[in-house]
Amino acid sequence: MPSGVYSFHDPTDGTPLGGERFSCAPGPAGWRYTATASDGRGSIDLTLDARGRPVRAEVVAGDWRVRGGATVVDGAAAVAWVRAAVDPSLVDTAVEGDAKTPAFTGRSPAFLVATARLLGLAPGQSVRVRLTAFTDPVLAPHPREEAWALTGIEEHPTPSGPLPVARYEVADLATGVRGVVHLAGDVILAAPGVELEELWSPPNFG
Numbered sequence: 001m002p003s004g005v006y007s008f009h010d011p012t013d014g015t016p017l018g019g020e021r022f023s024c025a026p027g028p029a030g031w032r033y034t035a036t037a038s039d040g041r042g043s044i045d046l047t048l049d050a051r052g053r054p055v056r057a058e059v060v061a062g063d064w065r066v067r068g069g070a071t072v073v074d075g076a077a078a079v080a081w082v083r084a085a086v087d088p089s090l091v092d093t094a095v096e097g098d099a100k101t102p103a104f105t106g107r108s109p110a111f112l113v114a115t116a117r118l119l120g121l122a123p124g125q126s127v128r129v130r131l132t133a134f135t136d137p138v139l140a141p142h143p144r145e146e147a148w149a150l151t152g153i154e155e156h157p158t159p160s161g162p163l164p165v166a167r168y169e170v171a172d173l174a175t176g177v178r179g180v181v182h183l184a185g186d187v188i189l190a191a192p193g194v195e196l197e198e199l200w201s202p203p204n205f206g
Contacts, residue, residue: 068080
């Protein structure tokens with residue numbers, strides 16, 4: 001079960017933006033990732049099925065919580081969610097929503113792993129995908145269209161043997177901002193705004 005610590009920063013100026021302590025592992029449904037924010041005011045619990053779809057997602061950031069998962073709307077793959085205040089005495093209205101996107105995304109590296117699993121690209125392949133993003137600090141949902149390309153897989157020597165690392169080029173199609181994601185199994189080694197600070201066990205490659 002890989003576990004460790006990610007730190008977050010603004011990719012433009014390096015301003016620290018917190019981080020999370022995580023664990024992830026294969027499970028009966030497919031794959032599960034859990035994490036708590038470094039400041040104690042956030043968490044994520046994401047479970048995927050064998051095809052990379054979100055069976056269950058719960059994200060907490062500050063005063064807000066979102067719970068959701070995969071569904072079908074008008075015969076198309078979609079996600080549905082409920083966004084509410086952690087303390088309902090502060091805001092007493094829970095808002096439901098759905099969108100014809102196959103998955104969620106957000107700040108946590110869990111969503112990068114999830115998207116890579118969902119797309120299942122082979123080296124040299126590229127695709128566009130529309131996701132529902134939840135933005136910090138209030139977890140407001142909005143559509144986000146990205147382009148993903150798996151440009152190659154390299155093996156890096158380690159004391160326990162070669163480590164295959166996938167290199168993805170990811171672009172936000174609304175802003176044109178591009179970045180590179182390095183993924184080893186179910187662990188993000190590097191990505192825009194993300195740094196792997198510690199890793200206490202090896203990645204899973206299942």
